[in-house]
Amino acid sequence: MSSPSTGSLPRILTIATNAFREAVRDRVLYNLIVFVLLITVSAVFLSELSGGHAGRVITNLGLTAILFIGTFIAIFVGVSLVWKEIEKRTVFSIFAKPVGRTEFLVGRYLGLAATLFVNIAVMGAGLSLALLFVGDRPLAAAIWPAILLIFLELSVTTAVAILFSSFSTPALSAMLTFLIFVIGHFSSTIKELAGALASPAAKAIVEAIYYGLPNYRVFSFITETSNYMLPTGRMMAGAVAYAFGLTAVVLSIASIVFSRRDMK
Amino acid sequence: MDHVIEIDGLSKEYETGFWRKRRTLALDGLTLSVRPGQIFGFLGGNGAGKTTTIKTLMRLQFPTGGSARILGRDISDIETHRRIGYSPENPYFYDYLTASELMDYFGRLFGIDPDTRRRRADELLTAVGIEDKDRRRQLRKFSKGMLQRVSLAQALINEPELVFLDEPMSGLDPVGRREIRELIAGLRDRGVTVFMSTHILSDIEALCDEVAILRAGRLAASGTLSDLLEDSGDARSLEIIVRGVEADEIRERVELVAGATLAAKPNGVSVIVLDETDIDAVLQIARESGGRLASISPVKQSLEELFVRQTE
Ligand SMILES: Nc1ncnc2c1ncn2[C@@H]1O[C@H](COP(=O)(O)OP(=O)(O)O)[C@@H](O)[C@H]1O
Ligand SMILES: [Mg+2]
Numbered sequence: 001m002s003s004p005s006t007g008s009l010p011r012i013l014t015i016a017t018n019a020f021r022e023a024v025r026d027r028v029l030y031n032l033i034v035f036v037l038l039i040t041v042s043a044v045f046l047s048e049l050s051g052g053h054a055g056r057v058i059t060n061l062g063l064t065a066i067l068f069i070g071t072f073i074a075i076f077v078g079v080s081l082v083w084k085e086i087e088k089r090t091v092f093s094i095f096a097k098p099v100g101r102t103e104f105l106v107g108r109y110l111g112l113a114a115t116l117f118v119n120i121a122v123m124g125a126g127l128s129l130a131l132l133f134v135g136d137r138p139l140a141a142a143i144w145p146a147i148l149l150i151f152l153e154l155s156v157t158t159a160v161a162i163l164f165s166s167f168s169t170p171a172l173s174a175m176l177t178f179l180i181f182v183i184g185h186f187s188s189t190i191k192e193l194a195g196a197l198a199s200p201a202a203k204a205i206v207e208a209i210y211y212g213l214p215n216y217r218v219f220s221f222i223t224e225t226s227n228y229m230l231p232t233g234r235m236m237a238g239a240v241a242y243a244f245g246l247t248a249v250v251l252s253i254a255s256i257v258f259s260r261r262d263m264k
Numbered sequence: 265m266d267h268v269i270e271i272d273g274l275s276k277e278y279e280t281g282f283w284r285k286r287r288t289l290a291l292d293g294l295t296l297s298v299r300p301g302q303i304f305g306f307l308g309g310n311g312a313g314k315t316t317t318i319k320t321l322m323r324l325q326f327p328t329g330g331s332a333r334i335l336g337r338d339i340s341d342i343e344t345h346r347r348i349g350y351s352p353e354n355p356y357f358y359d360y361l362t363a364s365e366l367m368d369y370f371g372r373l374f375g376i377d378p379d380t381r382r383r384r385a386d387e388l389l390t391a392v393g394i395e396d397k398d399r400r401r402q403l404r405k406f407s408k409g410m411l412q413r414v415s416l417a418q419a420l421i422n423e424p425e426l427v428f429l430d431e432p433m434s435g436l437d438p439v440g441r442r443e444i445r446e447l448i449a450g451l452r453d454r455g456v457t458v459f460m461s462t463h464i465l466s467d468i469e470a471l472c473d474e475v476a477i478l479r480a481g482r483l484a485a486s487g488t489l490s491d492l493l494e495d496s497g498d499a500r501s502l503e504i505i506v507r508g509v510e511a512d513e514i515r516e517r518v519e520l521v522a523g524a525t526l527a528a529k530p531n532g533v534s535v536i537v538l539d540e541t542d543i544d545a546v547l548q549i550a551r552e553s554g555g556r557l558a559s560i561s562p563v564k565q566s567l568e569e570l571f572v573r574q575t576e
Contacts, residue, residue: 010372010375011373011375014369014372014373015373018358018361018369021360021361022358022360025360026360088356089352089354089356090356090357090358091324092319092322092324092350092352092355093350093351093352093355093357093370093415093418093419094373095322095323095324095342096322096323096324096345096348096349096350096352096428097345097370097373097374097422098342098343098345098346098373098374099342099345099373100342260326262324262325262326263319263324263325264325
């Protein structure tokens with residue numbers, strides 16, 4: 001198993017660029033139209049609302065939509081990102097070239113991450129414009145840290161989707177990834193549950209789940225943002241570090257699994 | 265380096281079925297070496313293990329036993345892939361790319377600079393007969409034969425010393441086959457070693473220097489084509505064609521000649537004798553019944569017979 005070396009970078013970037021091109025040509029960016037429509041319509045209707053209400057509602061709605069649309073893409077494109085290449089046998093000619101399995105996996109991952117980045121940035125710009133339209137200048141700027149946090153969360157979700165799809169079917173992988181997404185957002189509930197349990201064994205199990213699974217609360221700042229709050233620098237730095245660390249671990253495991261697989 | 269490919273006791277067992285595991289031994293201790301500068305034919309019926317062998321050499325799959333070396337290095341060392349090319353069986357590529365984009369993408373994976381990439385892509389697509397207007401179409405609109413041609417072109421983007429072609433003629437029409445045949449012959453002329461799996465016998469006769477015949481994952485026969493054909497044929501048998509008689513008129517008497525066999529054919533009565541000393545006796549019988557000699561020729565075992573015999 002060849003591990004990536006310095007010479008790997010150009011190949012990884014080449015693969016990432018191609019994965020990005022694939023997403024664009026497979027019309028992954030079409031969701032933007034849906035989003036723009038949603039935001040425009042709600043902006044027009046909600047602009048009737050009094051005071052600062054319109055901005056808060058649009059922010060809440062818009063950021064939630066960005067999170068869900070982004071998660072949807074991360075899961076559905078993510079689970080087929082590598083699987084599809086094996087299934088369609090496009091990997092055959094790739095791996096006969098001096099391309100390592102890890103390079104391929106990382107390249108595909110970065111390609112989808114770039115797609116999500118562009119996607120989210122465009123949706124964010126649409127949301128900003130809608131907020132300017134209803135006259136809420138502070139929120140038009142304040143949404144961006146929350147959008148960055150959403151992007152970090154989607155990077156993790158993408159890695160998780162790739163990990164599952166490296167050893168199971170896309171349908172199962174999508175379900176498991178979605179499960180992780182849900183559990184990740186309710187992890188504080190899990191922790192509370194652990195505290196409330198009487199049996200030490202049950203407590204240990206629930207705590208293991210809490211610490212073993214990703215905690216997506218770290219990336220959640222939607223409600224706070226619509227209440228005109230800004231995340232601290234500390235929170236942002238922590239979220240970035242957490243996302244990078246988690247992604248690295250998850251992709252490493254995926255890479256180990258993928259590197260041992262036969263391409264059928 | 266004596267051999268560009270050295271396969272040593274290579275085995276591959278597939279496990280299929282999730283709950284109840286079934287095993288298929290696709291390769292069973294295959295040992296084989298290929299010398300440089302030739303077109304090597306890798307023959308075998310469906311399911312003999314040709315594709316499995318090539319995929320294992322390409323590191324797409326991991327062997328369950330044995331080892332193999334390409335250009336002197338173990339197959340686990342994918343640095344060797346800089347110097348080889350591969351065209352898969354039933355090739356399939358990113359269908360959202362055009363032929364030119366695919367070539368460019370693959371060229372970049374080798375770290376070839378943009379100008380060289382473009383030039384080679386143009387040359388190679390021309391060589392395999394993909395026309396200018398088709399190069400800007402997405403591959404999803406390509407026929408099987410066109411994909412086969414693109415596959416050959418992409419296998420050569422890095423100017424390899426050694427190429428692996430898995431059924432390179434499948435999906436091609438007769439004209440296409442002749443063109444690709446000429447292209448493959450041209451590779452050998454430039455010193456490239458070609459390892460080619462196929463079951464199209466006329467292609468082997470036209471192209472291959474040495475062949476190996478695979479049967480159930482094992483080597484059934486190998487050597488130069490002419491050696492193999494002579495070895496297993498009855499080298500000195502002769503076929504005599506006589507006309508002007510019916511087969512049945514002379515059958516009884518001819519079959520008294522030791523080992524002679526007789527058959528009615530469209531071009532006359534065919535008598536096969538084991539040795540030239542029997543010719544006179546057969547001719548005598550034929551003439552007495554009013555027949556005349558049409559031709560005498562040595563019997564060569566055809567590749568088809570060899571193939572059928574070795575793969576059954
Ligand atoms: N991915 C696979 N899983 C299970 N069995 C396989 C797989 N690929 C090939 N086989 C089996 O291995 C044997 C050899 O197949 P293959 O190498 O494709 O033969 P060939 O290319 O000579 O036609 C066949 O019996 C085939 O069914
Ligand atoms: Mg095959």
